[in-house]
Amino acid sequence: MNNQMFCFQCQETAGCKGCTVSGVCGKKPDVAAMQDLLVYVTKGLSAVTTRLRAEGKPVSPEVNHLVTLNLFTTITNANFDRASIMESVQKTLSLKQRLLAELSDASGLPEAATWAAPASSFDAKAATVGVLSTENEDIRSLRELITYGLKGLAAYSKHANALLQDDEEVDAFLQKALSQTLDDSLGVEELVALTLETGKYGVAGMALLDKANTQAYGNPEVTSVDIGVRKNPGILISGHDLRDLEMLLEQTAGTGVDVYTHSEMLPAHYYPAFKKYPHFAGNYGNAWWKQKEEFQKFNGPILMTTNCVVPPAASYVDRLWTTGATGMPGCKHIPGAYGEKKDFSAIIAQARTCPPPTELETGSITGGFAHEQVFALADQVVDAVKSGAIRKFVVMAGCDGRQKSRAYYTEFAEKLPKDVVILTAGCAKYKYNKLDLGDIGGIPRVLDAGQCNDSYSLALIALKLQEIFGLEDINDLPLAFNIAWYEQKAVIVLLALLSLGVKNIHLGPTLPAFLSPNVANMLVKTFGITGIGTVDEDLKLFFGEA
Structure with a gap:
């Protein structure tokens, strides 16, 4: 097996072939190894849950949530914190061992479903389970296409879960499909069919998230969003998680701290529920890849809620915070499980000590043309x-x-x-x-x-x-x-x-x-x-x- 880093899951992979020394995203080989291992043990857990369902036994939402969170953690530009990824591996192994004991028949499960070892063995195991461990190029290609599609589906599911919406059918498929990427009896024809089935459940996953967002915050409406700045200190929130934004807006009300969106959080301004907050100031900056330049100029703290994190410059590393599936060594992380209220008091306190954002541009941009508005x-x-x-x-x-x-x-x-x-x-x-x-x-x-x-x-x-x-x-x-x-x-x-x-x-x-x-x-x-x-x-x- 190949023990060299190999990752080609994003568009910017080196030479359009694969990152083998260090990720273009900034991911280091030791982090890549733990992500490979986390995907592997999550596939093993999924093989166990799929067998449990076949025996007519229930799989709890907590287990489903762990699978989606694990996959989300390995999406490009989400988590660079090796220690937190190792903790996820250990948690997954412990849960898997407990669920294995619930099976009436554990025979014939793939090796990933039964493997267990101390943390000291993680690196050695990771070297054997990466992308290149599948030798046939076409089988490898289809397995990775399916796995990457499932990572995307997991991201949509995770956002819906944060708003207390679940779809057991989507979770069951996601886990079954993950386990099938371990099945050496499946050839090209079967994997092509599984790829298209993944797309079908992708539609269902997006429908679940749309329902979760619109029930919680209303249907988006045409909105003009300010792209200038105000005179108060601010917190910049990036990523995709609307529940994190809601909690941040609630907790910053009356503090004198404004909240600005960045990149993929811009469309939050289109939802009616967020318009009641007068300190929801506008959108700051541009797409994710400009953040090193723009985050320095924001002057206040930045909260990364999901993927699209770039390893920070020294000038603002002390102002970058992560939550959810994201992680960055040297940056503070705000915990909080599904349904729990996160405590943003520390990031708010930091914001109150910072100067207002430096203006990048002025004017406004218009959006909000989601399906109901277009209908x-x-x-x-x-x-x-x-x-x-x-x-x-x-x-x-x-x-x-x-x-x-x-x-x-x-x-x-x-x-x-x-x-x-x-x-x-x-x-x-x-x-x-x-x-x-x-x-x-x-x-x-x-x-x-x-x-x-x-x-x-x-x-x-x-x-x-x-x-x-x-x-x-x-x-x-x-x-x-x-x-x-x-x-x-x-x-x-x-x-x-x-x-x-x-x-x-x-x-x-x-x-x-x-x-x-x-x-x-x-x-x-x-x-x-x-x-x-x-x-x-x-x-x-x-x-x-x-």
């Missing part, structure tokens, strides 16, 4: 399509990143024909959401549905348009897909779209390194997935013009 505009949208005022929609959802090649998406938005509307969700929008692209008959040419977590809205909008226009095939809509990806939540969104029958998706700025040539060819042949070309080439392909 309310349906007649106006349909009329614009029928009259020819809107020729086409292009979905430009997904992730932003630091590579210069991502300037493609800014140029693509700028050069789009004036009768084309962008549908977006995720931090990919930061490539163009501050451009003056105008509107079409009062309909903005950038319709922002929210976080990457809100990609479900884009699927619902497409399905609603298909219904309104009476089309049998979703691919007959005046709709193109030009999606930017970075990490594993984008993978589950892609698989969800494939499960809905969407074809001819353009994916960039590069195709995933974890797709073997044969698997990539299968996706091209079956679903028409392609990489991006030049802006002018793709404009001509999508719209017949450059």
